[in-house]
Amino acid sequence: MSSTAQLLDGKALANGLQTELMQQVQVLQVHMGRPPGLAVLMVGDNPASAAYVRNKERACANVGIASFGQHFPATATQAELEQAIATLNRDDRVDGILVQLPLPDHLDAVALLNQIEPSKDADGLHPVNLGRLVRGEPGLRSCTPAGVMRLLEAYKVNLKGQQAVVIGRSILVGKPQALMLLEADATVTIAHSRTPDLGAIARTADVLVVAVGRPALITAEMVKPGAIVVDVGMNRVTDATGKARLVGDVDFASVQPIAKMITPVPGGIGPMTVAMLLQNTVLSYRER
Numbered sequence: 001m002s003s004t005a006q007l008l009d010g011k012a013l014a015n016g017l018q019t020e021l022m023q024q025v026q027v028l029q030v031h032m033g034r035p036p037g038l039a040v041l042m043v044g045d046n047p048a049s050a051a052y053v054r055n056k057e058r059a060c061a062n063v064g065i066a067s068f069g070q071h072f073p074a075t076a077t078q079a080e081l082e083q084a085i086a087t088l089n090r091d092d093r094v095d096g097i098l099v100q101l102p103l104p105d106h107l108d109a110v111a112l113l114n115q116i117e118p119s120k121d122a123d124g125l126h127p128v129n130l131g132r133l134v135r136g137e138p139g140l141r142s143c144t145p146a147g148v149m150r151l152l153e154a155y156k157v158n159l160k161g162q163q164a165v166v167i168g169r170s171i172l173v174g175k176p177q178a179l180m181l182l183e184a185d186a187t188v189t190i191a192h193s194r195t196p197d198l199g200a201i202a203r204t205a206d207v208l209v210v211a212v213g214r215p216a217l218i219t220a221e222m223v224k225p226g227a228i229v230v231d232v233g234m235n236r237v238t239d240a241t242g243k244a245r246l247v248g249d250v251d252f253a254s255v256q257p258i259a260k261m262i263t264p265v266p267g268g269i270g271p272m273t274v275a276m277l278l279q280n281t282v283l284s285y286r287e288r
């Protein structure tokens, strides 16, 4: 008998979360006298980043969050961006600030992230918020890994005692993801591009989270039958017919028949990232 994995529908869940946030914002702003505010700083004209920023601004508008976006030319200096962040840190209309990544090479992204006031750190990437995650304390959580956790929770995936493997070690996803899975009582292994025999490690996973940025990195023989597979990758490829399309890091066609659950790309973790960003902004707004 052949079976196929259940799809973890991030798009549907994210839409529902946006509706809930919109209702909360409608009530809260009566008391607060202003809507929540989010400032997205974008540098340069990377088309994918520009699309993600537009997507975030559209989502803010849907929920009733005011956008204070700023778009800088690719030649912007570190000092100009530091000045913009300092101004936003002081602006009482702004509850969340984020710097869209990646930045042009001449800019020091870490220094900019460090400068964001931790209570306005909508991306959860400031050392104070990452430190709170390490210590298991409440704080603003990084959006993509928080989105993964929220999606698994919605599908009632019990992580307690499960073997989780995270492939990828970025500050944006891999490292906070591993900590969040640990917080949920999973036994966590982190692997990455330099890990010998990635397949052998991936095959130990009951829950496999892949965040590397390489199309079809994970194929069926690297996945334990019955595993839950979360694909965080987002790669634009051109198919045999010359058409551009978005794919993850998992070879969906070969893995779906053997997994228990799997996220699609698009429609999986991407929309959850945006939903968590909105949630963080509303959380900062409540707390400020």
Ligand SMILES: Nc1nc2c(c(=O)[nH]1)N[C@@H](CN(C=O)c1ccc(C(=O)N[C@@H](CCC(=O)O)C(=O)O)cc1)CN2
Residues within 6 Å of the ligand: 051, 052, 055, 098, 099, 100, 101, 102, 123, 143, 144, 172, 234, 246, 265, 266, 267, 268, 269, 270, 271, 272, 273, 274
């Ligand atoms: N400061 C940040 N920079 C970046 C982050 C981040 O969380 N913070 N993550 C990514 C990009 N990103 C958000 O910024 C992001 C990427 C993709 C999606 C999304 O919804 N994708 C859709 C498909 C969209 C399409 O067709 O192109 C999907 O997966 O269904 C949301 C957010 C890097 N930079």
